[in-house]
Amino acid sequence: MHEERLKAAFGVVAKSGARSVLDLGCGDGDLFVRLAAHPAITRLVGVDICTASLARLQNRLSKLPQTVAGTELRAGSMTEAHPALAGFDCAVLIETIEHIDPSSLSQLERAVFGQMRPRMVVVTTPNAEFNVLLGVPAHRFRHPDHRFEWPRARFRKWGDRVGAAFGYDVVYSDIAGCHPDLGGASQMAVFTARA
Secondary structure, three states: OHHHHHHHHHHHHHHHOOOEEEEEOOOOOOOHHHHHOOOOOOEEEEEEOOHHHHHHHHHHHHOOOOOOOEEEEEEOOOOOOOHHHOOOOEEEEEOOHHHOOHHHHHHHHHHHHHHHOOOEEEEEEEEHHHHHHHOOOOOOOOOOOOOOOEOHHHHHHHHHHHHHHHOEEEEEEEEOOOEOOOEOOEEEEEEEEOO
16 A cells, blocks of 8 residues: 555656656655656655654665756755745655644644645645554554544535645645445545646
8 A cells, every 4th residue: 555655646746747856755765766767857855744754765865876956855844835945846745644643633734835836736644534444443543643533524625725825726646445335545646726
């Protein structure tokens, strides 16, 4: 499922023609290392609050034969915008928003969609409806660090509200499997800024 999620996100970024990409919550860099090898990307910045994860990612990057010249890693929170992170073609938030306390989501929205304002934003998050197929009890989340896990209707309600508030069109898809009633293990929203 993790591999399917990475392929789906990478596919959207590659198809978009983005040349500058911001990976928010890049962690150990499973998506980042793929993006770092993509010849169309000229600037790639990874942001994560965990310095140990960034160190592991730096080590992974050092072993790649070639990476994007404009590759940079930054310690920081995706809920706090920095002027240097504004104006990217694309930002990806892969399985990260569920680690944020729901009371801080409005900060994330303002930072990403309002201040950083990339042309495209790709967000993936677990689909809570799929948990039953994974054997996750109804009273628990998939990971102990998750603060929430949304069913598809709740994710779409959030995405529609964010898109309307900040001037983005949004398209949703199921990823990592597709049960006829329960959807995929994860769900993806692709936000595209209106002209």
